[in-house]
Amino acid sequence: MYLKFFGLAEKPFELTPNPKFLFQTPGHREALAQLIYGVQEQKGFMLMTGEVGTGKTTLLRTLVNRLNGRSECAFVMNSTMPFDELLEYALADFGVTGPGASRAQRLMALNRFLIAQHREERKSILIIDEAQNLEIDTLEQIRLLSNFETGSGKLLQIILAGQPELHTKLHLPQLRQLKQRIGLRCRLQPMADDEVEQYIVNHFRVAGGHARHPFTPAAIRRIAQYSDGIPRVVNMLCDHCLLIGYANQTRQIDADTVRRTIQYLEDGASSRGWKQLVASDGSALGHYPRRAVMWAAGAVAAAAAAAAAVMSLAYRSGLNAVPATIVAAVGGVVRWLTTWWGS
Secondary structure, three states, X not given: OOOOOOOOOOOOOOOOOXXXXXXXXXXHHHHHHHHHHHHHOOOOEEXXXXXXXXXXHHHHHXXXXXXXXXXXXXXXXXXXXXXXXXXXXXXXXXXXXXXXXXXXXXXXXXXXXXXXXXXXXXXXXXXXOOHHHXXXXXXXXXXXXXXXXXXXXXXXXXXXXXXXXXXXXXXXXXXXXXXXXXXXXXXXXXXXXXHHHHHHHHHHHHOOOOOOOOEOHHHHHHHHHHHOOOHHHHHHXXXXXXXXXXXXXXXXXXXXXXXXXXXXXXXXXXXXXXXXXXXXXOOOHHHOOHHHHHHHXXXXXXXXXXXXXXXXXXXXXXXXXXXXXXXXHHHHHHHHHHHHHHO
């Protein structure tokens, strides 16, 4: 909707993870480098944690793109499945057909696939997102998958990604064997205030924006403060701000626009809340104080009444119509004011 108005080729602040828009803070850059190193060196188990919305899924998709052509990846996004369903999903994602109905048959099919990949000098990676939801028994079964190995290294590289609760869960006594097998750990942190500005600039540039981004320094500070440096929250807030800027036909997003957008998001998306954010279509009245409009409307009513009185004096035949004319003029203005004030 607002793309042409702001000179963009695509939306810069989507909520879906898109590697194209990955902004690498020093922490993101280090985490990506560690994961690539872990896969190449066949570390077996790798762990990545981070708060909700810090970019874990986007980073994982970037990893898959970076390894494209040299590896086969199974990306499991539903971590609430029991182990047998998770194994079935992973085999399908690897492209293994007809693995069998029992767990033993599926494990043998996975082993044959991993050996074939190894012979072709290709890596096999199992990525499990939102891994904090995995049951303890499922995590233990996943640990056993790391037993597929050769004398020189692991046949299957497993990346567990999730929220900080995953790190806490791995400290449970039942999972001490899995904890010992994790060969690499990384954690994503929220962005600093200066990184939020760089994040916005980067997204605007990648989306095709040739002009400078529309956010004022004060607006960016307010966005950084509200979002706590969480990329997903920055995306949601900036997207709404651009939409409101388009609706109000203003190419500058200031701190007041951000403040009102935050209030709108916090209070919930109601039709009245949206009307308070956006000026009325086809009318400039939203830019003037209501008291000024009331005075102007009163003047119009008085002028209408005076004009009616003058005309009635000039034309004696209309003398009896003076009260009706005045009442109609004033009544119309009052009705309009009442409607506008309540809108």
